[in-house]
Amino acid sequence: MNIVETRLPGVLILQPKVFGDERGFFVETFRETWLADAGVNVSFVQDNQSRSARGVLRGLHYQRRNPQGKLVRVARGAVFDVAVDVRLGSPTFGDWVGVTLDDVSHEMLWIPPGFAHGFCVVSEQADFVYKCTTYYDPDSDAGVRWDDPAIGIEWPALAAGVTTMSAKDLALPLLYEQKSNKLPLFDEVSA
Structure with missing residues (x-):
């Protein structure tokens, strides 16, 4: 396993060894x-999977209370995956990092608690799988608008003019419109 730091402290790309031959491949997921060897000591309590078609954009989601850390990967297809620092008081508040995850390289992305997360599908279809450090809490569910100009995410699906989103995601507020009590606090989640 090779672990690569991104420009956002704590957000990591995990590059597993993929063993392939004429039969297919094997990879430890x-x-x-x-993560422990990289200084990230977490336990996972929930696994999730979604299937989406090309151009589907999901996000940007986070939880204010009980923020979730997520280890994300793609079991089939390809997505452009994004983490945005929404921790109030963070030196990288509002910064984002994006990486293409697919079923060829099998790279994974570790997104620490306190980051908003979203992805768009860039293949015909994608199965997106992720592990969470806390349970989904619908009362703490929050998000930031996918096209917030202050964040400036360069979504590849948008360049192709293809996007399908939920009504909920389309109605999310901009980051500067968030009330401070709706954002995770840097001091609480980075300790």
Whole structure:
């Protein structure tokens, strides 16, 4: 396993070894020591999977209370995956990082608690799988608008003019419109 730091402290790209031959491939998709060796000591309590078609954009989601850390990957297809620092008081508040995750490289992205997360599908279809450090809390569910100009995410699906989103995601507020009590606090989630 190779672990690559991104320009956002704490957000990591995990590059597993993929063993392939004429039969197909084998890859380990999770080992507890990978994150621990990188200084990330977490436990996972929930696994999720979604299937989406080309141009579907999901996000940007986070939880104010019980913020979730997420280890995300693509089991089939390809997505452009994004993490945005929404931790109030963070030196990188409002900054984002994006990476293409697919079923060829099998790279994964570790998104620490306190970051908003979203992705758009860039293949015909994608199965997106992720592990969470806390349970989904609908009362704490929050998000930031996908096209917030202050964040400036360069979504590849938008360049192709293809986008499908939920009504909920289309109605999310801009980051500067968020009330401070709706944002995770840097001091609380980075300790």
